[in-house]
Amino acid sequence: MPAPERYEAVVVGAGPAGLTAATYLGRFRRRVLVLDGGPSRATWIPESHNTPGFPRGIGGDELLARLRDQAEEYGAVIRPGRVERLESVPAGFRLEVGGVRFEAPTALLATGVVDRLPDIPGLEAAIRRGQVRMCPICDAYEATDARIAVLGSGPLAQREADFLRTYSPDVTVLIVGEAEDAPRDAARIALSDLRFERDQVVLSGADGETPFDYLYLALGCASQAALACALGARQDERGDLVVDSHQMTTVEGLYAAGDVVRGLNQIAVAAGEAAIAATAMHNRLRRA
Known part of the structure:
Protein backbone atom coordinates (compact mmCIF):
# COMPACT_ATOMS: atom_id res chain seq x y z
CA MET A 1 0.00 0.00 0.00
CA ASP A 115 -31.78 15.10 11.35
CA ARG A 116 -34.43 12.51 12.18
CA LEU A 117 -36.96 12.98 9.40
CA PRO A 118 -40.52 11.66 9.18
CA ASP A 119 -41.56 9.52 6.24
CA ILE A 120 -43.73 12.04 4.40
CA PRO A 121 -43.88 12.18 0.59
CA GLY A 122 -42.46 15.43 -0.76
CA LEU A 123 -40.69 16.29 2.49
CA GLU A 124 -37.29 17.19 1.02
CA ALA A 125 -38.80 19.51 -1.58
CA ALA A 126 -40.89 21.16 1.14
CA ILE A 127 -37.74 21.74 3.21
CA ARG A 128 -36.02 23.38 0.27
CA ARG A 129 -39.08 25.60 -0.29
CA GLY A 130 -39.07 26.65 3.35
CA GLN A 131 -42.47 25.11 4.13
CA VAL A 132 -40.86 22.60 6.46
CA ARG A 133 -38.25 23.90 8.89
CA MET A 134 -35.98 22.44 11.54
CA CYS A 135 -34.50 25.42 13.37
CA PRO A 136 -36.76 28.03 14.99
CA ILE A 137 -33.69 29.91 16.23
CA CYS A 138 -32.62 30.29 12.59
CA ASP A 139 -35.84 31.37 10.92
CA ALA A 140 -38.79 31.80 13.29
CA TYR A 141 -38.57 35.56 12.78
CA GLU A 142 -39.69 35.00 9.18
CA ALA A 143 -42.71 33.08 10.54
CA THR A 144 -43.98 35.98 12.64
CA ASP A 145 -47.81 35.83 13.00
CA ALA A 146 -48.00 32.81 10.68
CA ARG A 147 -49.95 29.60 11.29
CA ILE A 148 -47.36 27.16 12.61
CA ALA A 149 -47.46 23.44 13.32
CA VAL A 150 -44.78 21.57 15.30
CA LEU A 151 -44.39 17.86 14.60
CA GLY A 152 -42.79 15.72 17.28
CA SER A 153 -43.06 12.65 19.45
CA GLY A 154 -42.59 13.96 22.97
CA PRO A 155 -41.52 16.88 25.19
CA LEU A 156 -39.21 18.37 22.55
CA ALA A 157 -42.26 19.29 20.47
CA GLN A 158 -43.80 21.16 23.40
CA ARG A 159 -40.57 23.03 24.14
CA GLU A 160 -40.25 24.06 20.51
CA ALA A 161 -43.88 25.17 20.38
CA ASP A 162 -43.38 27.30 23.48
CA PHE A 163 -40.34 28.90 21.85
CA LEU A 164 -42.28 29.63 18.66
CA ARG A 165 -45.08 31.37 20.56
CA THR A 166 -42.65 34.28 20.87
CA TYR A 167 -43.39 34.87 17.19
CA SER A 168 -46.97 33.71 16.67
CA PRO A 169 -49.98 32.92 18.86
CA ASP A 170 -51.14 30.33 16.30
CA VAL A 171 -48.96 27.30 17.11
CA THR A 172 -50.30 23.74 17.06
CA VAL A 173 -48.44 20.68 18.41
CA LEU A 174 -48.82 17.53 16.32
CA ILE A 175 -47.75 14.31 18.02
CA VAL A 176 -46.85 11.12 16.15
CA GLY A 177 -46.40 7.79 17.86
CA GLU A 178 -47.49 6.78 21.33
CA ALA A 179 -45.45 9.11 23.51
CA GLU A 180 -46.68 8.81 27.11
CA ASP A 181 -45.41 12.29 27.97
CA ALA A 182 -47.11 14.04 25.04
CA PRO A 183 -48.78 17.37 25.84
CA ARG A 184 -52.46 16.98 26.75
CA ASP A 185 -53.51 19.70 24.31
CA ALA A 186 -51.56 18.22 21.37
CA ALA A 187 -53.26 16.69 18.35
CA ARG A 188 -52.32 13.09 17.61
CA ILE A 189 -51.85 12.42 13.91
CA ALA A 190 -50.70 9.82 11.44
CA LEU A 191 -48.00 10.89 9.02
CA SER A 192 -50.29 9.83 6.18
CA ASP A 193 -52.56 12.74 7.18
CA LEU A 194 -49.89 15.31 6.25
CA ARG A 195 -49.30 16.64 2.78
CA PHE A 196 -47.91 19.72 1.07
CA GLU A 197 -50.02 21.87 -1.23
CA ARG A 198 -48.40 24.83 -2.88
CA ASP A 199 -47.28 27.07 -0.01
CA GLN A 200 -49.24 25.36 2.76
CA VAL A 201 -48.98 22.29 4.94
CA VAL A 202 -52.31 20.46 5.09
CA LEU A 203 -53.50 18.10 7.81
CA SER A 204 -56.41 15.95 6.64
CA GLY A 205 -58.55 14.39 9.31
CA ALA A 206 -62.04 13.86 10.62
CA ASP A 207 -62.52 17.59 11.09
CA GLY A 208 -61.61 18.46 7.53
CA GLU A 209 -58.44 20.09 6.28
CA THR A 210 -56.41 22.36 8.55
CA PRO A 211 -53.81 24.45 6.71
CA PHE A 212 -50.57 25.69 8.24
CA ASP A 213 -48.08 28.10 6.74
CA TYR A 214 -45.06 26.28 8.20
CA LEU A 215 -44.30 22.90 9.75
CA TYR A 216 -41.41 22.69 12.22
CA LEU A 217 -39.89 19.28 12.86
CA ALA A 218 -39.08 18.49 16.48
CA LEU A 219 -37.85 14.92 16.14
CA GLY A 220 -34.27 15.55 17.20
Whole structure:
Protein backbone atom coordinates (compact mmCIF):
# COMPACT_ATOMS: atom_id res chain seq x y z
CA MET A 1 0.00 0.00 0.00
CA PRO A 2 1.35 3.48 -0.83
CA ALA A 3 2.70 5.63 1.98
CA PRO A 4 0.14 7.97 3.58
CA GLU A 5 -0.20 11.50 2.25
CA ARG A 6 0.97 13.88 4.96
CA TYR A 7 -0.53 17.18 6.07
CA GLU A 8 -0.22 19.34 9.14
CA ALA A 9 -3.96 19.30 9.76
CA VAL A 10 -6.90 17.29 8.47
CA VAL A 11 -10.46 18.59 8.70
CA VAL A 12 -13.27 16.04 8.42
CA GLY A 13 -16.38 17.72 7.08
CA ALA A 14 -16.98 20.52 4.56
CA GLY A 15 -19.82 22.42 6.16
CA PRO A 16 -19.55 25.92 7.66
CA ALA A 17 -17.37 24.74 10.57
CA GLY A 18 -14.96 22.65 8.50
CA LEU A 19 -14.48 25.23 5.76
CA THR A 20 -14.03 28.09 8.23
CA ALA A 21 -11.37 26.09 10.05
CA ALA A 22 -9.64 25.38 6.73
CA THR A 23 -9.50 29.09 5.91
CA TYR A 24 -7.94 29.89 9.28
CA LEU A 25 -5.41 27.06 8.99
CA GLY A 26 -4.52 28.12 5.46
CA ARG A 27 -3.96 31.69 6.62
CA PHE A 28 -1.76 30.28 9.37
CA ARG A 29 0.27 28.83 6.46
CA ARG A 30 -0.50 25.27 7.43
CA ARG A 31 -0.84 22.40 4.97
CA VAL A 32 -4.49 21.51 5.49
CA LEU A 33 -6.68 18.85 3.92
CA VAL A 34 -10.48 18.94 4.04
CA LEU A 35 -12.30 15.65 3.52
CA ASP A 36 -15.80 16.27 2.20
CA GLY A 37 -18.03 13.33 3.12
CA GLY A 38 -21.16 14.62 1.40
CA PRO A 39 -23.65 17.48 1.40
CA SER A 40 -23.82 19.59 4.54
CA ARG A 41 -27.24 20.05 6.13
CA ALA A 42 -26.67 23.73 5.32
CA THR A 43 -27.57 22.90 1.71
CA TRP A 44 -31.21 22.67 2.85
CA ILE A 45 -31.32 26.34 3.86
CA PRO A 46 -33.45 28.21 1.30
CA GLU A 47 -32.31 31.56 2.65
CA SER A 48 -30.69 32.47 5.96
CA HIS A 49 -31.27 35.92 7.42
CA ASN A 50 -29.41 35.45 10.71
CA THR A 51 -25.98 34.69 9.23
CA PRO A 52 -23.78 37.66 10.16
CA GLY A 53 -22.95 39.96 7.26
CA PHE A 54 -25.92 39.03 5.02
CA PRO A 55 -28.77 41.38 5.98
CA ARG A 56 -30.73 40.51 2.84
CA GLY A 57 -30.18 36.79 3.34
CA ILE A 58 -28.11 34.09 1.69
CA GLY A 59 -28.95 30.55 0.61
CA GLY A 60 -27.12 27.57 2.00
CA ASP A 61 -25.61 26.51 -1.32
CA GLU A 62 -24.25 29.99 -2.02
CA LEU A 63 -22.83 30.33 1.48
CA LEU A 64 -21.02 26.99 1.21
CA ALA A 65 -19.66 27.90 -2.22
CA ARG A 66 -18.23 31.14 -0.83
CA LEU A 67 -16.71 29.37 2.16
CA ARG A 68 -15.15 26.75 -0.13
CA ASP A 69 -13.69 29.42 -2.44
CA GLN A 70 -12.25 31.23 0.55
CA ALA A 71 -10.61 28.10 1.97
CA GLU A 72 -9.10 27.19 -1.41
CA GLU A 73 -7.86 30.78 -1.85
CA TYR A 74 -5.54 30.16 1.11
CA GLY A 75 -4.31 26.79 -0.03
CA ALA A 76 -6.67 24.28 1.55
CA VAL A 77 -6.95 21.01 -0.36
CA ILE A 78 -10.55 19.78 -0.51
CA ARG A 79 -11.16 16.19 -1.51
CA PRO A 80 -14.41 14.21 -1.70
CA GLY A 81 -14.69 11.10 0.40
CA ARG A 82 -16.18 9.78 3.60
CA VAL A 83 -13.66 8.81 6.28
CA GLU A 84 -13.87 5.09 6.94
CA ARG A 85 -11.29 4.91 9.69
CA LEU A 86 -9.58 7.29 12.10
CA GLU A 87 -6.83 5.99 14.32
CA SER A 88 -4.02 7.27 16.50
CA VAL A 89 -0.47 6.76 15.24
CA PRO A 90 2.92 8.03 16.48
CA ALA A 91 2.72 10.89 13.96
CA GLY A 92 -0.71 11.94 15.27
CA PHE A 93 -3.70 10.61 13.34
CA ARG A 94 -4.21 8.39 10.32
CA LEU A 95 -7.39 8.57 8.27
CA GLU A 96 -8.51 6.25 5.51
CA VAL A 97 -10.81 7.22 2.64
CA GLY A 98 -11.51 4.77 -0.17
CA GLY A 99 -8.22 2.95 0.34
CA VAL A 100 -6.18 6.18 0.46
CA ARG A 101 -4.48 7.04 3.75
CA PHE A 102 -3.68 10.44 5.20
CA GLU A 103 -1.65 11.39 8.26
CA ALA A 104 -1.46 14.59 10.26
CA PRO A 105 -0.40 15.57 13.79
CA THR A 106 -3.74 17.34 14.33
CA ALA A 107 -7.29 16.66 13.20
CA LEU A 108 -10.60 18.47 13.45
CA LEU A 109 -14.00 16.78 13.27
CA ALA A 110 -16.73 18.96 11.79
CA THR A 111 -19.02 16.05 10.98
CA GLY A 112 -22.27 17.62 12.20
CA VAL A 113 -25.52 15.83 12.89
CA VAL A 114 -28.18 13.98 10.92
CA ASP A 115 -31.78 15.10 11.35
CA ARG A 116 -34.43 12.51 12.18
CA LEU A 117 -36.96 12.98 9.40
CA PRO A 118 -40.52 11.66 9.18
CA ASP A 119 -41.56 9.52 6.24
CA ILE A 120 -43.73 12.04 4.40
CA PRO A 121 -43.88 12.18 0.59
CA GLY A 122 -42.46 15.43 -0.76
CA LEU A 123 -40.69 16.29 2.49
CA GLU A 124 -37.29 17.19 1.02
CA ALA A 125 -38.80 19.51 -1.58
CA ALA A 126 -40.89 21.16 1.14
CA ILE A 127 -37.74 21.74 3.21
CA ARG A 128 -36.02 23.38 0.27
CA ARG A 129 -39.08 25.60 -0.29
CA GLY A 130 -39.07 26.65 3.35
CA GLN A 131 -42.47 25.11 4.13
CA VAL A 132 -40.86 22.60 6.46
CA ARG A 133 -38.25 23.90 8.89
CA MET A 134 -35.98 22.44 11.54
CA CYS A 135 -34.50 25.42 13.37
CA PRO A 136 -36.76 28.03 14.99
CA ILE A 137 -33.69 29.91 16.23
CA CYS A 138 -32.62 30.29 12.59
CA ASP A 139 -35.84 31.37 10.92
CA ALA A 140 -38.79 31.80 13.29
CA TYR A 141 -38.57 35.56 12.78
CA GLU A 142 -39.69 35.00 9.18
CA ALA A 143 -42.71 33.08 10.54
CA THR A 144 -43.98 35.98 12.64
CA ASP A 145 -47.81 35.83 13.00
CA ALA A 146 -48.00 32.81 10.68
CA ARG A 147 -49.95 29.60 11.29
CA ILE A 148 -47.36 27.16 12.61
CA ALA A 149 -47.46 23.44 13.32
CA VAL A 150 -44.78 21.57 15.30
CA LEU A 151 -44.39 17.86 14.60
CA GLY A 152 -42.79 15.72 17.28
CA SER A 153 -43.06 12.65 19.45
CA GLY A 154 -42.59 13.96 22.97
CA PRO A 155 -41.52 16.88 25.19
CA LEU A 156 -39.21 18.37 22.55
CA ALA A 157 -42.26 19.29 20.47
CA GLN A 158 -43.80 21.16 23.40
CA ARG A 159 -40.57 23.03 24.14
CA GLU A 160 -40.25 24.06 20.51
CA ALA A 161 -43.88 25.17 20.38
CA ASP A 162 -43.38 27.30 23.48
CA PHE A 163 -40.34 28.90 21.85
CA LEU A 164 -42.28 29.63 18.66
CA ARG A 165 -45.08 31.37 20.56
CA THR A 166 -42.65 34.28 20.87
CA TYR A 167 -43.39 34.87 17.19
CA SER A 168 -46.97 33.71 16.67
CA PRO A 169 -49.98 32.92 18.86
CA ASP A 170 -51.14 30.33 16.30
CA VAL A 171 -48.96 27.30 17.11
CA THR A 172 -50.30 23.74 17.06
CA VAL A 173 -48.44 20.68 18.41
CA LEU A 174 -48.82 17.53 16.32
CA ILE A 175 -47.75 14.31 18.02
CA VAL A 176 -46.85 11.12 16.15
CA GLY A 177 -46.40 7.79 17.86
CA GLU A 178 -47.49 6.78 21.33
CA ALA A 179 -45.45 9.11 23.51
CA GLU A 180 -46.68 8.81 27.11
CA ASP A 181 -45.41 12.29 27.97
CA ALA A 182 -47.11 14.04 25.04
CA PRO A 183 -48.78 17.37 25.84
CA ARG A 184 -52.46 16.98 26.75
CA ASP A 185 -53.51 19.70 24.31
CA ALA A 186 -51.56 18.22 21.37
CA ALA A 187 -53.26 16.69 18.35
CA ARG A 188 -52.32 13.09 17.61
CA ILE A 189 -51.85 12.42 13.91
CA ALA A 190 -50.70 9.82 11.44
CA LEU A 191 -48.00 10.89 9.02
CA SER A 192 -50.29 9.83 6.18
CA ASP A 193 -52.56 12.74 7.18
CA LEU A 194 -49.89 15.31 6.25
CA ARG A 195 -49.30 16.64 2.78
CA PHE A 196 -47.91 19.72 1.07
CA GLU A 197 -50.02 21.87 -1.23
CA ARG A 198 -48.40 24.83 -2.88
CA ASP A 199 -47.28 27.07 -0.01
CA GLN A 200 -49.24 25.36 2.76
CA VAL A 201 -48.98 22.29 4.94
CA VAL A 202 -52.31 20.46 5.09
CA LEU A 203 -53.50 18.10 7.81
CA SER A 204 -56.41 15.95 6.64
CA GLY A 205 -58.55 14.39 9.31
CA ALA A 206 -62.04 13.86 10.62
CA ASP A 207 -62.52 17.59 11.09
CA GLY A 208 -61.61 18.46 7.53
CA GLU A 209 -58.44 20.09 6.28
CA THR A 210 -56.41 22.36 8.55
CA PRO A 211 -53.81 24.45 6.71
CA PHE A 212 -50.57 25.69 8.24
CA ASP A 213 -48.08 28.10 6.74
CA TYR A 214 -45.06 26.28 8.20
CA LEU A 215 -44.30 22.90 9.75
CA TYR A 216 -41.41 22.69 12.22
CA LEU A 217 -39.89 19.28 12.86
CA ALA A 218 -39.08 18.49 16.48
CA LEU A 219 -37.85 14.92 16.14
CA GLY A 220 -34.27 15.55 17.20
CA CYS A 221 -31.07 14.57 15.44
CA ALA A 222 -28.18 12.13 15.77
CA SER A 223 -24.63 13.32 16.34
CA GLN A 224 -22.02 12.13 13.83
CA ALA A 225 -19.46 11.37 16.52
CA ALA A 226 -18.57 7.74 15.74
CA LEU A 227 -15.04 8.50 14.49
CA ALA A 228 -14.13 10.30 17.69
CA CYS A 229 -15.83 7.75 19.92
CA ALA A 230 -13.82 4.97 18.30
CA LEU A 231 -10.73 6.70 19.72
CA GLY A 232 -12.32 7.00 23.16
CA ALA A 233 -13.58 10.59 22.95
CA ARG A 234 -16.23 11.37 25.54
CA GLN A 235 -19.80 12.39 24.76
CA ASP A 236 -22.27 14.21 26.99
CA GLU A 237 -25.76 12.98 27.86
CA ARG A 238 -27.11 14.36 24.54
CA GLY A 239 -24.49 12.51 22.49
CA ASP A 240 -22.49 15.64 21.66
CA LEU A 241 -18.70 15.55 21.85
CA VAL A 242 -17.22 17.03 25.00
CA VAL A 243 -14.54 19.65 24.26
CA ASP A 244 -12.41 22.02 26.30
CA SER A 245 -12.19 25.81 25.92
CA HIS A 246 -9.96 25.32 22.85
CA GLN A 247 -12.38 22.85 21.19
CA MET A 248 -10.13 19.86 21.88
CA THR A 249 -11.95 16.61 22.62
CA THR A 250 -10.86 14.29 25.41
CA VAL A 251 -8.46 12.74 22.85
CA GLU A 252 -5.20 14.70 22.76
CA GLY A 253 -4.76 16.56 19.46
CA LEU A 254 -8.28 15.79 18.20
CA TYR A 255 -10.56 18.81 17.93
CA ALA A 256 -14.25 19.24 17.10
CA ALA A 257 -16.45 22.15 16.06
CA GLY A 258 -19.99 22.81 14.90
CA ASP A 259 -23.15 20.77 15.39
CA VAL A 260 -21.24 17.66 16.52
CA VAL A 261 -20.23 19.56 19.66
CA ARG A 262 -23.35 21.12 21.15
CA GLY A 263 -27.05 21.56 20.61
CA LEU A 264 -27.10 25.21 19.45
CA ASN A 265 -26.84 24.35 15.77
CA GLN A 266 -26.03 27.76 14.31
CA ILE A 267 -23.73 28.80 11.46
CA ALA A 268 -22.30 31.65 13.53
CA VAL A 269 -21.55 29.28 16.41
CA ALA A 270 -19.92 26.75 14.06
CA ALA A 271 -17.70 29.45 12.55
CA GLY A 272 -16.66 30.73 15.98
CA GLU A 273 -15.81 27.26 17.25
CA ALA A 274 -13.88 26.55 14.05
CA ALA A 275 -11.80 29.71 14.52
CA ILE A 276 -11.00 28.71 18.10
CA ALA A 277 -10.10 25.15 17.11
CA ALA A 278 -7.95 26.16 14.14
CA THR A 279 -6.01 28.67 16.24
CA ALA A 280 -5.40 26.05 18.92
CA MET A 281 -4.25 23.55 16.28
CA HIS A 282 -1.84 26.10 14.82
CA ASN A 283 -0.41 26.91 18.25
CA ARG A 284 -0.03 23.21 19.01
CA LEU A 285 1.90 22.72 15.78
CA ARG A 286 3.99 25.81 16.46
CA ARG A 287 4.99 24.56 19.91
CA ALA A 288 5.87 21.16 18.47
